[in-house]
Amino acid sequence: MSAAEQDTPWTVARLLGWTQQFLQRSGIESPRLCAEILLAHAMQCERLRLYTRFEEVPGGDVRERFRELVQKAAGGHPIAYLTGTKEFFSLAFEVSPDVLIPRPETEILVERAISLLRKTPEPAPTILDLGTGSGCIAISLAKHLPHARLAASDNSEAALAVARRNAERHGVAERIEFRCGDLFAPWDDGPLFDVVVCNPPYVATAGAPVDASVRDFEPHAALFAGPDGLDVIRRVVREGPRRLRAGGHLLVEMAYDQAAAVRKLMEQATWQEVVAYRDAAGHERVLHARRRVAEQAQVA
Secondary structure (H helix, E strand, C coil), X not given: CCHHHHHCCCCHHHHHHHHHHHHHHCCCCCHHHHHHHHHHHHHCCCHHHHHXXXXXXXXXXXXXXXXXXXXXXXXXXXXXXXXXXXXXXXXXXXXXXXXXXXXXXXXXXXXXXXXXXXXXXXCCCEEEEXXXXXXXXXXXXXXXXXXXXXXXXXXXXXXXXXXXXXXXXXXXXXXXXXXXXXXXHHHCCCCCEEEEEECCCCECCCCCCCCHHHHCCCCHHHCECCCCCCHHHHHHHHHHHHHEEEEEEEEEECCCCCHHHHHHHHHHCCEEEEEEEECCCCCEEEEXXXXXXXXXXXXX
């Protein structure tokens, strides 16, 4: 760095420009966006406010905090864990290493569940969110379906603590019942549901290598599901009928290459009306099926 560069003040614009190049050299995806998110977090302001403060010179404490965040990001730490928040379905959610970071693909699941329930005559539908994690699915549904009653379970008490705080944050805590336990087990003593939604672990342990930032920092219990990634989905497909009312709906997220296998599981388990929904890349990422009405009474 030249003497002139050393004397140049570290304005917001200069910090962002330098950090973008640094993160790009470190192989970080969307380096400009990451730089903006981290600087806004260090400055305790909204990201868009940075655009009106380009000539501002942040204080030394802010720059030091920003420097630490950038170094961690360059080392692979997920940006969402560094800031403690992630946007999902236009809502800000608290996240921690106890929960999976919400992905855009999961918004497909929420969109389809909302569309489905807005078309049904049921005045107060009941929804179960399996493996709720941060609570992003259940809370987003509660915000957009004000008459729905929701239940959500996770086998991690730490994850449920995050989900409960998120429910409080978004004003829907009184409409979601959270229970700790394995999949459907916490609800064995309750009534049947109209809809079950699930973003289960579906990463195959025998598949392609997982990105280091995911493998090293996100909870493995929320990611991996056996050699083919279908261990949990098999259970959801098999056990789902006993917690769904006659003709109830199941919506399950899966990996981009698992649709054929999951569809086969559903057909073998006599689910009906199986429909796939695609992501922006054209991959089938969510399967929607109904439980056969005639067989529900036998299962229940």
